[in-house]
Amino acid sequence: MExxxxxxxxxxxxxxxxxxxxxxxxxxxxxxxxxxxLIDEKSFKVVVNFDKLSYISSAGxxxxxxYIEQMxxxxxxxxxxxxxxxxxxxFDMLGFPLLFEIYKxxxxxxxKFNAHD
Amino acid sequence: MxxxxxxxxxxxxxxxxxxxxxxxxNLELEFILGNILLSIMGRMLITKGMVLIKTxxxxxxxxxxxxxxxxxxxxxxxxxxxxxxxxxxxxKIEDIDEPHPVxxxxxxxxxxxxxxxxxxxGILCLGKKLNNRYPEKNEIxxxxxxxxxxxxxxxxxxxxxxxxxxxxxxxxxxxxxNSLFELGKVFSSxxxxxxxxxxxxxxxxxxNYGIKDLIIFSKYRADNFYILSKNTSIEIPxxxxxxxxxxxxxxxxxxxxxxxxxxxxxxxxxQLVIPVTNQRNxxxxxxCLGKKLNNxxxxxxxxxxxxxxxxxxxLSVENSFLFKESIEKQALENELNIAREIQLAxxxxxxxxxNGYQVSAVNKPAMHVGGDYFDVLRLTDSKYALVxxxxxxxxTPASLLMANVQSAVHSFLKFFEDEHFNLIDVTQKINEVIxxxxxxxxxxxxxxxxxxxxDGSFNYVNAGHNQPLxxxxxxxxxLEEGGLMIGIMESGFPYQSGKVSLNPGDVLVxxxxxxxxxxxxxxxxxxxxxxxSTVTNSINESTDIILNSILNCVExxxxxxxxxxxxxxxxxxxx
Numbered sequence: 284m285e286x287x288x289x290x291x292x293x294x295x296x297x298x299x300x301x302x303x304x305x306x307x308x309x310x311x312x313x314x315x316x317x318x319x320x321l322i323d324e325k326s327f328k329v330v331v332n333f334d335k336l337s338y339i340s341s342a343g344x345x346x347x348x349x350y351i352e353q354m355x356x357x358x359x360x361x362x363x364x365x366x367x368x369x370x371x372x373x374f375d376m377l378g379f380p381l382l383f384e385i386y387k388x389x390x391x392x393x394x395k396f397n398a399h400d
Numbered sequence: 401m402x403x404x405x406x407x408x409x410x411x412x413x414x415x416x417x418x419x420x421x422x423x424x425x426n427l428e429l430e431f432i433l434g435n436i437l438l439s440i441m442g443r444m445l446i447t448k449g450m451v452l453i454k455t456x457x458x459x460x461x462x463x464x465x466x467x468x469x470x471x472x473x474x475x476x477x478x479x480x481x482x483x484x485x486x487x488x489x490x491x492k493i494e495d496i497d498e499p500h501p502v503x504x505x506x507x508x509x510x511x512x513x514x515x516x517x518x519x520x521x522g523i524l525c526l527g528k529k530l531n532n533r534y535p536e537k538n539e540i541x542x543x544x545x546x547x548x549x550x551x552x553x554x555x556x557x558x559x560x561x562x563x564x565x566x567x568x569x570x571x572x573x574x575x576x577x578n579s580l581f582e583l584g585k586v587f588s589s590x591x592x593x594x595x596x597x598x599x600x601x602x603x604x605x606x607x608n609y610g611i612k613d614l615i616i617f618s619k620y621r622a623d624n625f626y627i628l629s630k631n632t633s634i635e636i637p638x639x640x641x642x643x644x645x646x647x648x649x650x651x652x653x654x655x656x657x658x659x660x661x662x663x664x665x666x667x668x669x670x671q672l673v674i675p676v677t678n679q680r681n682x683x684x685x686x687x688c689l690g691k692k693l694n695n696x697x698x699x700x701x702x703x704x705x706x707x708x709x710x711x712x713x714x715l716s717v718e719n720s721f722l723f724k725e726s727i728e729k730q731a732l733e734n735e736l737n738i739a740r741e742i743q744l745a746x747x748x749x750x751x752x753x754x755n756g757y758q759v760s761a762v763n764k765p766a767m768h769v770g771g772d773y774f775d776v777l778r779l780t781d782s783k784y785a786l787v788x789x790x791x792x793x794x795x796t797p798a799s800l801l802m803a804n805v806q807s808a809v810h811s812f813l814k815f816f817e818d819e820h821f822n823l824i825d826v827t828q829k830i831n832e833v834i835x836x837x838x839x840x841x842x843x844x845x846x847x848x849x850x851x852x853x854x855d856g857s858f859n860y861v862n863a864g865h866n867q868p869l870x871x872x873x874x875x876x877x878x879l880e881e882g883g884l885m886i887g888i889m890e891s892g893f894p895y896q897s898g899k900v901s902l903n904p905g906d907v908l909v910x911x912x913x914x915x916x917x918x919x920x921x922x923x924x925x926x927x928x929x930x931x932x933s934t935v936t937n938s939i940n941e942s943t944d945i946i947l948n949s950i951l952n953c954v955e956x957x958x959x960x961x962x963x964x965x966x967x968x969x970x971x972x973x974x975x
Binding site for chain 1: 407408411415418419422423431434435437438439440441442443445446447448449470471473530531
């Protein structure tokens with residue numbers, strides 16, 4: 284099984300998740316539990332940094348779909364950033380840009396959250 | 401590859417392959433269903449998904465369990481729902497006559513049946529797509545393909561879960577059987593103390609069910625129940641305990657009980673009262689059990705097991721009681737055996753040879769200590785004392801008194817001086833000694849005589865003893881002169897002595913009542929007549945042979961019966 288890691292940093296009220304490695308069916312549960320914990324902690328503003336992510340499967344994509352509504356219902360959001368072209372193509376092909384805000388750089392995503400406040 | 405359509409197809413194919421590899425690598429239902437949901441949601445931009453797994457095949461309505469859900473809140477995984485779905489393999493929310501609230505609340509809009517061959521395994525429920533539209537036709541085909549790939553794995557994992565559950569139940573049964581076995585083994589050892597047995601029961605109850613509170617009432621060797629063991633601090637009013645007698649069967653405690661005691665137990669968080677019966681079906685104990693740790697009710701299987709171990713424990717406790725009693729009895733028996741040995745040491749271990757005479761004697765004790773005494777003592781070159789006595793009663797008191805007589809006789813004879821010795825006076829003195837040492841209901845039949853081998857005279861006193869028989873030719877002379885048994889009265893009655901001269905061929909037989917009172921199986925006594933005819937038949941033999949023929953006759957007569965009393969004989973014969 285390939286490795287998958289989540290490094291978590293904070294920027295004010297915003298949580299930034301740095302994903303590393305392979306996000307597939309085996310590893311998606313750790314991302315699910317991270318989201319569950321953020322919801323419990325009432326951290327609804329989340330930026331996900333894909334810089335070090337090398338692979339994402341449909342199940343991995345499904346995790347974002349499963350949490351986006353809950354975050355938005357709580358006036359938060361999941362914003363995506365720093366995707367490699369390969370990853371972006373997958374998102375793009377499935378139509379994610381329609382639903383998710385996807386930024387080139389992490390700071391753009393954070394700025395967007397702050398602009399709203 | 402630049403063609404977006406072909407690369408999309410490739411991605412689709414890739415994810416199908418990845419998916420099929422993935423779900424076949426795992427048999428956990430939760431993992432498999434979670435992946436089906438996330439994969440479809442990820443690909444179709446759907447934010448809500450749920451899988452219902454069918455739990456029964458009721459004719460009217462189908463029952464399902466929510467086995468996996470993603471993107472929805474406030475819905476319990478493992479919740480059971482009932483819902484009738486339309487017959488089509490794919491249908492929409494408006495096709496369902498009465499959609500379950502869970503389906504409406506979460507805006508599920510399209511449903512896919514999951515089949516394994518023709519068997520319905522469950523339903524995949526999906527929310528609408530992001531653009532609020534239903535999936536396209538090719539997307540529906542994709543979902544159906546995915547479900548087809550998954551169905552075998554879902555079926556396998558359901559079976560796997562079922563087997564796992566069966567295994568778990570089996571393991572529970574094995575654990576319980578092992579507990580029973582273990583308890584049985586420990587309990588069957590007699591060296592288990594009552595405290596240890598109950599401690600073991602407590603641990604078993606704690607280990608298997610987390611049952612903390614246990615009170616055991618017992619009626620063993622008592623008219624009423626008493627508390628045998630209690631590990632809670634609750635005080636049980638005395639008047640309640642007697643009401644235990646009314647309980648005949650097991651009781652699940654409820655607040656509505658009429659009995660104050662049962663109500664009381666219920667209020668103290670007890671749940672179950674189990675009576676324990678012995679082999680004669682009498683209730684000897686009562687166990688009151690508190691709640692299980694997980695607060696669930698006792699199931700039939702629980703009760704079956706509990707009754708077994710409680711029965712086992714209580715019987716073991718009763719066995720411990722019995723064992724204790726038998727140990728105490730054995731200790732007493734050991735003491736009696738020691739007393740018997742001491743007593744035997746008081747009897748002569750060899751009989752002196754008497755010139756011109758033959759003497760044989762025997763003491764055949766009944767069980768344990770008894771009260772017979774005999775002696776043959778050399779006093780001077782020509783004088784010998786022959787003593788035979790029988791203390792009334794049996795057991796330790798009789799044997800103590802017998803020891804007393806023996807020491808009195810020996811003391812007085814130690815200072816034997818021919819010219820000053822008066823048999824009547826000494827008999828009276830022995831009477832005084834014994835009288836002062838006993839209560840009046842204890843007494844001794846006592847016969848003794850002094851044989852003078854110079855003139856063949858035998859001077860005797862018979863203090864209430866079975867009259868010795870002197871066989872002379874075809875005649876029998878009873879040696880009856882004497883008086884009262886010794887130990888009854890201190891004084892006020894004079895003893896008398898008798899005197900016979902022994903002729904060659906005379907045989908004197910002294911005996912205790914144990915000889916003639918031996919019963920046969922018809923409760924008939926051996927009696928004096930049989931004794932006389934036995935001696936008469938062997939009158940020309942040696943004293944040893946006469947003695948043995950008496951013993952043999954008595955033994956044959958009493959064949960199959962217990963020897964009830966000591967049997968003592970002295971045979972004296974003059975050449």
